[in-house]
Structures are given as structure tokens and as C-alpha cells.
Amino acid sequence: MNTTLTIDITKTSSSKLAQTNFDDLKFGQTISDHMFIADYENGEWGNFRIEPYAPLQLNPANATLHYGQSVFEGMKAYKNDAGETLLFRADANQKRLNESAKRMCIPELPENIFMEGLLQLLKIDSAWIPNRPGYSLYIRPFIFATDDYLGIRPSEKYKFMIFTCPVGHYYSKPVSVKVESKYTRAAEGGTGYAKAAGNYAGSLYPALLAQKEGYDQLLWTDGKSHQHIEESGTMNVMFIINDTLITAPTTTGTILKGITRDSVLTLAREMGVKVEERFLRVAELEDALKSHTLKEAFGTGTAATIAHISKIHISGNDYELPQKDETAFSNRVLKRLDDIKYGKIEDSHNWIIKL
Incomplete structure (x- = not known):
């Protein structure tokens, strides 16, 4: 330029x-x-x-x-x-x-x-x-x-x-998260979609409480009912239940339009993964954990790129997720993203500016 x-x-x-x-x-x-x-x-x-x-x-x-x-x-x-x-x-x-x-x-x-x-x-x-x-x-x-x-x-x-x-690396290991059922990060009509400093200030106290209990991050839920997963503290969040990748939509104005999120969804569709942009109910997430149909859970964001989730806390119970190998979608899409970012494969989306 x-x-x-x-x-x-x-x-x-x-x-x-x-x-x-x-x-x-x-x-x-x-x-x-x-x-x-x-x-x-x-x-x-x-x-x-x-x-x-x-x-x-x-x-x-x-x-x-x-x-x-x-x-x-x-x-x-x-x-x-x-x-x-x-x-x-x-x-x-x-x-x-x-x-x-x-x-x-x-x-x-x-x-x-x-x-x-x-x-x-x-x-x-x-x-x-x-x-x-x-x-x-x-x-x-x-x-x-x-x-x-x-x-x-x-x-x-x-x-x-x-x-x-x-x-x-932002995270040196997979993270543990707690589903937040009391405090609210954002509400419809508010500033949740904006990358505004105050959004992060308001999230610090609930996150600190979770950290004192041994969790790295929160899974924020909607401000009205606390029944739907929105995003995590520093990243958008995605789940693979059976063969479907599920992540919250950004249409309500309560969720940041993550650029890594958009990149992962674009690559997922190219890789033949079924994608649903919808709110995942907390009860649905807990059922998937109990039935072992939740195959993967991970965050997406600029700092972490892909942050694997190793533990999810819901309603007083901890659910451990198995460690993922190179065949897991989260690791395959991470490799593809990194290969684009470091110039190892063709950038077919014009995502890269070379100086």
C-alpha cells in the first residue's frame, strides 16, 4: 500500500x-x-x-x-x-x-x-x-x-x-470454565457487541470469583434467563455435539463479532463440518456432557486463536473433557489458520496483507 x-x-x-x-x-x-x-x-x-x-x-x-x-x-x-x-x-x-x-x-x-x-x-x-x-x-x-x-x-x-x-501463547494449557448463572456481561440494547473498555471492566469481578474457585474463565449466559450460552470471558466459544459445530449468533447485539470466530466458521464450512449459529441452552450442554455427545469445546479469539476447554462447571458439577489429538476439528482448524497466518499455504480468502 x-x-x-x-x-x-x-x-x-x-x-x-x-x-x-x-x-x-x-x-x-x-x-x-x-x-x-x-x-x-x-x-x-x-x-x-x-x-x-x-x-x-x-x-x-x-x-x-x-x-x-x-x-x-x-x-x-x-x-x-x-x-x-x-x-x-x-x-x-x-x-x-x-x-x-x-x-x-x-x-x-x-x-x-x-x-x-x-x-x-x-x-x-x-x-x-x-x-x-x-x-x-x-x-x-x-x-x-x-x-x-x-x-x-x-x-x-x-x-x-x-x-x-x-x-x-496466551494459554499454556487447556482452560477450565464455569457457566455463569448470576452475573450478566451484556444485555440486548447494550454495548455487548462493541469492543468497549467498560465491557471488560464489568466482567472482572465475576471472573475473579470463578478464578478463586479454580476456574480460568466464565461461560457467560444471556442476561434475561441465564439459560443460553453466549461467549466466554476473552473469546467466543464453540461446541461440537455429535457431528455439529454450534456457536452463538451475533445478531442479538450481546456478543462480540469475533474475527477469529468468523474465520473458524468459514474454514469449518469448507472442511465439510455442519455448522449451526444458534444459542446452546445450558440444559442442552449439560445433557451433552452427561451423554458424552459433546465431542469438543473451545474458545476462539485473537489472543488465544483456539483455546481448548478441558473442564466445564454447571450447577455445582464439574465435567471433564478428554484431551484432543491432531484429528480433532479444533486442532485441524487451528493448523489451517496458522498455516494461513504464517504463509505456509495459499490464502484463498485474501485475509493476509504482506508488507
């Missing part, structure tokens, strides 16, 4: 790259050298720049600190065997960022600002992309309000930023 955006670039004089231990990466804790920034003021985006990664200076009256007007995205870049940078489905992330922004009264970000800022940043920090299997560069674009004003109204100023961090 030819850059038409004028971006002021200031490179760091002291790279952290040489001091970074790529064999000991904790997810989200090692940050690359630079960040892209754009400001929204007087009705337009401008002041485009790439600077050394550094702390921000915020006024205590900053609107985001008080009213949570903030949205974000997550995506990844990879290195192929030739050392080229491959970016996975960034166009889908850009569109979803604007869907979230609209719901939160944040001005939409033009595609060229998102893509050109991102690509220039990746070119500058390309050495931070790990060149090893299972590793990638996690990319965090986000927008937040910057008005210094305590009145409750949409901010008039915003900041868009992108920074990156090299990462390994």
Missing part, C-alpha cells in the same frame, strides 16, 4: 530490542519501541505521528477516566519463512473498531488513517515480530476521549493510538 498520509516519524535513540528475552515473553508485558498517534479535534483527525513508546500525560479531569469513553481492537502480525511480515485480517479489525466507536459516540476513524499508520508502524518495528512457530506481534489499536471536562456528554476531542508487543 502506498502511503499518502503525512506521518511525522521520530525514532527511538535507545531501542529495547537487544535487551528483550524472546524466550520469556509474558503476554502483553513486553512493548515494542514505537507507537502511532492521531488526534481528533475541531471535527477532524490530524497530527499523525510515530514516536518512541512512552507514558502519556493526562489531566485528572480526562473524560475517559471518569466516563469510560474508550474502544479498542486486537490483531496480530507474523513472519513467514522468508522473513516477510504478514498481517491477518486488519481490514476486519478496522471496520469493527468503527462499529464500536459509533456505539460509544466516538468519531469514526477513516480506513486510510488506520491502515497507513499501522503499516508504517509495523515497518519501523518489524524486528520485533518473533520469527518462530507459535509466536507473533500483538497489535493494540485504541481510541479514547481526551476532553478535560466533567460534564456528562460525548467528548469533543479524542486520541487514536497503536502500539505493539511480541507475544507467545
